[in-house]
Amino acid sequence: MVPHLLAVARGLTTGPDARQGQPPGLEQLIGRTETALDELRTVCRGLFPALLERRGLVPALADRLAHTHAHTRVEVDDSADRRLPRAVEAAAYLFCVEMAPADRPGMITLRVENDRLVAAVVADDAGANENAWSDTTTTAAAWQHCRDRVAALDGAVHVHSSGRQATITAIIPVKQR
Incomplete structure (x- = not known):
């Protein structure tokens, strides 16, 4: 999970694309974030309050x-x-x-x-x-x-x-x- 989020953080700090006002590779960053969330859900499934x-x-x-x-x-x-x-x-x-x-x-x-x-x-x-x-x-x-x-x-x-x-x-x- 952490490698996915580190890649997202790095992608967000590279600055916005001048043409679109969005970070480069935004779709890829969204995909990595979703992957990290899926992994977190899998890990937490075995944990209880x-x-x-x-x-x-x-x-x-x-x-x-x-x-x-x-x-x-x-x-x-x-x-x-x-x-x-x-x-x-x-x-x-x-x-x-x-x-x-x-x-x-x-x-x-x-x-x-x-x-x-x-x-x-x-x-x-x-x-x-x-x-x-x-x-x-x-x-x-x-x-x-x-x-x-x-x-x-x-x-x-x-x-x-x-x-x-x-x-x-x-x-x-x-x-x-």
């Missing part, structure tokens, strides 16, 4: 959604309003943040049932598949990363559509091997 570590899934999720998903509500069943194993909390946090639509109303529900955390994201039906359920934050890479993270804990992700709503559910065993 300190609040998740200190206080758990529910407070960390509520804090993140308040800043990034203004239209998303969270409902937590009493069974899930407790600390869970770290890996379970991390997978559920990633799933909820990545799958919650940022561009339309949605709801996240959390409950523990039969020693499994059930995290469901409900939103207006966008086709109920990973190609159609997309906005600025939900990409094919996000889908795959969420599925991989949940599957690593012997869990599963399911998509269900009915009427005008779609539900994406992660089921994650609470008792880890």
Whole structure:
């Protein structure tokens, strides 16, 4: 990431092109900036907020959604309003943040049932598949990363559509091997 940004900084300091009033190679600089952002997203995908570590899934999720998903509500069943194993909390946090639509109303529900955390994201039906359920934050890479993270804990992700709503559910065993 840093080499890309260093090249951008150097390109911006060479001065504007007298004909266009833009730095030379502006399109190339924009491309390098986008590459650096993609790399930063990849690196950060494995990092989680300190609040998740200190206080758990529910407070960390509520804090993140308040800043990034203004239209998303969270409902937590009493069974899930407790600390869970770290890996379970991390997978559920990633799933909820990545799958919650940022561009339309949605709801996240959390409950523990039969020693499994059930995290469901409900939103207006966008086709109920990973190609159609997309906005600025939900990409094919996000889908795959969420599925991989949940599957690593012997869990599963399911998509269900009915009427005008779609539900994406992660089921994650609470008792880890």
